[in-house]
Amino acid sequence: MSKVTTLSLIGDQGPHFDILRSNGFEVDVAPRDISLFDEDNVISVLADSEASIAGSEPYSRKVIQALPNLRAITRSGVGFDRVDLEACNKAGVVVTTTPGVNHHAVAEHTIALLMGIARGFPDLDRRVRKGHWNRCARPRVMGSTLGVVGLGRIGQAVATRAVGLGMKVLAHEWDPNNEFVEQWNIELVSLVDLLQQSDFVSLHLPMSEQNRHVMNTAAFGRMKQGSVLINTARGGLVDERALCESLQSGHLRAAGLDVFEVEPLPSDSPLLQLDNVLMSSHIAGLDIQSQHDMFAMVANTLVELYNGGWPAECIQNLKGVTDWCWNRKSTV
Numbered sequence: 001m002s003k004v005t006t007l008s009l010i011g012d013q014g015p016h017f018d019i020l021r022s023n024g025f026e027v028d029v030a031p032r033d034i035s036l037f038d039e040d041n042v043i044s045v046l047a048d049s050e051a052s053i054a055g056s057e058p059y060s061r062k063v064i065q066a067l068p069n070l071r072a073i074t075r076s077g078v079g080f081d082r083v084d085l086e087a088c089n090k091a092g093v094v095v096t097t098t099p100g101v102n103h104h105a106v107a108e109h110t111i112a113l114l115m116g117i118a119r120g121f122p123d124l125d126r127r128v129r130k131g132h133w134n135r136c137a138r139p140r141v142m143g144s145t146l147g148v149v150g151l152g153r154i155g156q157a158v159a160t161r162a163v164g165l166g167m168k169v170l171a172h173e174w175d176p177n178n179e180f181v182e183q184w185n186i187e188l189v190s191l192v193d194l195l196q197q198s199d200f201v202s203l204h205l206p207m208s209e210q211n212r213h214v215m216n217t218a219a220f221g222r223m224k225q226g227s228v229l230i231n232t233a234r235g236g237l238v239d240e241r242a243l244c245e246s247l248q249s250g251h252l253r254a255a256g257l258d259v260f261e262v263e264p265l266p267s268d269s270p271l272l273q274l275d276n277v278l279m280s281s282h283i284a285g286l287d288i289q290s291q292h293d294m295f296a297m298v299a300n301t302l303v304e305l306y307n308g309g310w311p312a313e314c315i316q317n318l319k320g321v322t323d324w325c326w327n328r329k330s331t332v
Contacts, residue, residue, distance in 0.1 A: 004306060004326075005069075007046055009036055010055030010076055014295035023303045025051075037264065039063050046070065050326075053298055054083075056263060056282060059095075061087040071326055074301055076294040077102065077285055081207035081234060085317045092324065096301050096314040100153060101293040102285035107157035109284035110202055110232045111165070113256030115141065116278050117228055118200075123275055139199070142166035147198030149191065149214075150233070151176055155204035159186055170194050195222040200230060207234035215239060220246040226253045232284040235260040244270045247277065258284040 004025045008016065012029055020027045030036065030045045036057040043066045046052055051072045052059075059073055064087040072094045073083060080097055088095050116122070118141045127134045146162045148155045151173035159169045163184055171181070172191045181188060191214075195201060201223060205211050215229065216239040223229070229252060231238055240261050246252045254276040260269070263282055271277050301314050306326045318324060 004051065004302075005049045006051040006053065006302065007049040008053040009042075009045070009057055010053060011291070011295055015292060016053065016295040016299035019296065019299035020302065023306075025302065025306075043067065051302055053295075056082055059083040059088070064088055064091050064093060072096065072302060072305055074298045076298050079207060079234060080316050081236065083316075088317050092318070094305060094315060094324065095317045096298075096305075096311070097316055098294045098297040098301075099313060101297060102287075102290035103153040103157045105287040105290040106154045106204075106232050106284045107161055108287070109258060109280070110154075110158050110230055110256075111161050113230050113232070113258070113278055113280075114146075114200055114202070114228070117230075117254045117256050122278055126275070144168070144199040145170060145197055147172070147189075147194040147201045148186075148204060149194065149201065150204035150206075151181075151186075152204065154233075155202075156180055158202055158204065159184055167200075170198055191219075192222060195219060196224065198227060199224065200228045202230040203233045203237050205233055205237055207236050212236050213239040213242075215243065217242040217245070220252065223252065225251060228252065228254050228256065230256040232256075232258040235263065240269070240271060244274065247274050252276075254278065258282055 006020055006025050006027045007030055008027060009030045017027055034041050036042055039058055039060055039062055042057050042063050046067050048069065050069055051074065052070065054073050054075045059082060061084045064084060070093050073088065075095065075097045078097050078099055080095055083095050085095060118138065120136065120138055124134070142165060145168045148159050148169060148171045151159065151171045155171065159171065162169050169184070169186045170189050171186050172189060172194045176188055203215065205214065214237050220242055229243065243255060247255060256278045258280045259282050265271065301311050304311050308325060
């Protein structure tokens with residue numbers, strides 16, 4: 001086979017390099033000294049590539065139309081809201097994700113944010129560094145209520161850990177796994193009831209227009225006084241202006257955020273001025289094991305696609321297409 005040019009926009013090391021190269025792919029790494037959140041930079045670095053090992057960079061209509069050689073965007077993760085699926089459909093570009101490999105990492109990060117906030121971080125750390133020896137009792141996590149919004153793989157992984165901490169778990173899910181719900185003694189409720197009853201609310205929804213700003217002024221108003229929001233899903237689920245207002249008023253005690261409406265988080269974001277927000281850089285799904293497994297799945301998906309396979313469980317677009325192949329553009 002001829003060499004298939006592939007550019008890794010994320011991950012300088014991992015099993016994907018050996019897997020791809022041993023199957024005839026030519027793999028390179030995108031420059032790390034430019035911002036890949038800029039569309040023009042994405043177009044520039046992918047100009048000669050047939051496949052992209054993608055992170056959170058944008059694949060807008062502009063980007064897709066400027067890359068006629070591109071055949072596949074393989075996202076190392078489960079989100080694909082930065083990809084214009086309609087544009088990819090028209091161009092015959094396959095968009096894939098890596099389901100089922102990072103849910104434990106996200107769940108651990110969710111619990112880390114929850115427990116950090118519950119025990120007074122980051123405020124305690126900041127005070128000690130300034131020489132302030134502050135001792136203040138806080139509510140115990142055991143016996144409190146966690147509301148899980150979205151009970152898919154990640155939501156389930158969070159729920160089991162919360163049960164292990166002695167928390168009561170409520171969940172809002174449109175298509176619940178009733179066997180799981182019964183096994184772990186989870187109570188299914190409406191979103192309104194979940195917000196009204198939970199001490200902690202954790203979001204585990206996919207990003208869609210239907211879910212955009214599901215957490216808005218009205219939703220925050222329904223949350224319990226002194227409750228906490230955790231978001232390790234997608235930034236667009238939360239109206240950050242409304243969140244800031246609720247945090248500043250004291251209605252919400254705190255928030256733990258791994259994702260934001262704009263990433264990287266702008267230096268002038270009002271969230272950065274709030275001491276009751278614990279933040280991280282969209283890293284919840286990344287631990288050593290999940291990173292290895294995601295990159296291995298990315299590589300194996302590309303190899304299968306090139307060899308005429310169709311790993312449907314990983315493919316997020318081109319629904320109903322039966323004649324796609326690597327060397328021929330197909331349309332829908």
